[in-house]
Amino acid sequence: MAAQKTDALIVDAVRSPIGKKNGTLSHIRGDDLSAQVVNGLLERNGVDPGEIEDVQWGCVTQVDEQAWNIGRNVALAAGWPVSVAGTTVDRQCGSSMQTNFNAAAAVWSGQLDLVVSGGVEMMSRVPMGSNRGSMSDAVLDRFDIVMQGISAEEIAAKWNLSREELDRYSYESHMRAARAIDEGRFEKEIIPIDLDVPVDDGGGTATLTRTRFAVDEAVRRETTLEKMASLQPAFIPDGVVTAGNSSQIVDGSAAVLIASERKASELGLKPRGRFLGFGIAGVDPHMMLHGNPEACDKALARRAPARAPQPDYVVTVINRGRAIASAEMPKLFQRFWRSEGIRGSSAPGLGLGLYISKGLVEAHGGRIWAENISGERTAFHFTIPMLRAPAGLAA
Numbered sequence: 001m002a003a004q005k006t007d008a009l010i011v012d013a014v015r016s017p018i019g020k021k022n023g024t025l026s027h028i029r030g031d032d033l034s035a036q037v038v039n040g041l042l043e044r045n046g047v048d049p050g051e052i053e054d055v056q057w058g059c060v061t062q063v064d065e066q067a068w069n070i071g072r073n074v075a076l077a078a079g080w081p082v083s084v085a086g087t088t089v090d091r092q093c094g095s096s097m098q099t100n101f102n103a104a105a106a107v108w109s110g111q112l113d114l115v116v117s118g119g120v121e122m123m124s125r126v127p128m129g130s131n132r133g134s135m136s137d138a139v140l141d142r143f144d145i146v147m148q149g150i151s152a153e154e155i156a157a158k159w160n161l162s163r164e165e166l167d168r169y170s171y172e173s174h175m176r177a178a179r180a181i182d183e184g185r186f187e188k189e190i191i192p193i194d195l196d197v198p199v200d201d202g203g204g205t206a207t208l209t210r211t212r213f214a215v216d217e218a219v220r221r222e223t224t225l226e227k228m229a230s231l232q233p234a235f236i237p238d239g240v241v242t243a244g245n246s247s248q249i250v251d252g253s254a255a256v257l258i259a260s261e262r263k264a265s266e267l268g269l270k271p272r273g274r275f276l277g278f279g280i281a282g283v284d285p286h287m288m289l290h291g292n293p294e295a296c297d298k299a300l301a302r303r304a305p306a307r308a309p310q311p312d313y314v315v316t317v318i319n320r321g322r323a324i325a326s327a328e329m330p331k332l333f334q335r336f337w338r339s340e341g342i343r344g345s346s347a348p349g350l351g352l353g354l355y356i357s358k359g360l361v362e363a364h365g366g367r368i369w370a371e372n373i374s375g376e377r378t379a380f381h382f383t384i385p386m387l388r389a390p391a392g393l394a395a
Contacts, residue, residue, distance in 0.1 A: 006260040008104035009271035015254035018216040025251035026124035028195040034120045034253045035078035040191030041255045055086035056102045058095030058119030063131035103258040104275040113263035118255035149235035151288045163240040167228040170245035178221035277302045
């Protein structure tokens with residue numbers, strides 16, 4: 001029988017708390033962390049693991065503890081039946097977003113009915129770049145390949161982003177995240193993690209202590225604009241990108257449950273949203289961090305319905321130095337500042353990227369879930385409707 005087309009429904013989306021570099025989550029493996037996240041996702045939705053057909057898992061640094069197809073190992077570590085398949089995706093900073101694309105496409109086409117997508121990056125335990133290889137001379141002859149920090153500096157120069165603007169943007173991001181934590185606005189999306197953490201007994205000996213980790217620890221709530229201004233540029237002597245306004249080195253995992261309409265109805269699942277479309281854009285790998293606006297434009301042009309007015313769009317992902325490259329950059333900053341009136345918030349330090357959403361969809365509505373979107377050479381976005389109103393897209 002021919003496969004039937006169906007909406008790809010977002011049933012739920014969860015994450016671990018975000019651990020700072022060498023912080024709480026540095027004491028747990030990425031597959032074990034992910035196993036707790038996916039089990040938490042299924043448990044709170046009453047789904048039997050045997051119903052899951054595939055795990056699509058994003059991971060950039062696939063070496064050491066994150067090697068050997070960690071997507072499959074997450075399902076095994078979670079204790080799921082061996083019938084649950086799994087694969088691992090590397091699209092650099094867009095890896096986990098690509099798993100959403102893969103899962104949604106499989107459901108859309110009628111090939112799969114229930115998929116868990118998501119990803120993990122344990123930057124404390126498996127350092128960024130530890131799987132580094134070489135590039136073909138054919139690529140190096142065409143492009144001057146540099147680290148992301150240098151690209152961020154060039155983007156800031158091209159779009160006239162000052163040190164003060166970047167510091168202010170980053171400072172406001174941390175302050176909003178801190179307020180969101182204090183108001184309990186992240187609690188619904190976080191799966192608390194149980195792990196053994198070494199604790200000094202006062203005599204110089206560390207004792208493993210069972211700990212429940214439930215609050216993001218990468219938010220710099222004590223920082224000030226004065227402290228940020230005192231930091232030295234991280235990449236070039238007269239640069240504007242510093243440790244204070246760059247994305248952090250952190251640990252964490254996130255997961256999304258994606259279902260067909262038939263499977264959602266069969267299991268009594270209440271979806272929080274549905275996928276409408278995707279956009280992918282390749283850009284100059286020397287600049288590398290400015291593909292997001294192009295990807296957004298493609299996604300919105302492909303599937304933006306007439307009922308969704310532009311002011312309701314939730315758009316953007318910002319990487320190194322919070323410097324996204326777009327002709328609309330001034331509008332982006334204006335929207336960020338205006339959003340404070342609706343309690344806008346930004347993610348509390350997602351390792352290789354940062355997302356902001358309009359009022360975080362009023363915190364407990366249909367969450368706009370976007371992690372690590374901006375890849376080194378491509379950018380990737382997806383759109384879903386906000387559930388607090390029929391109109392509206394996220395990109």
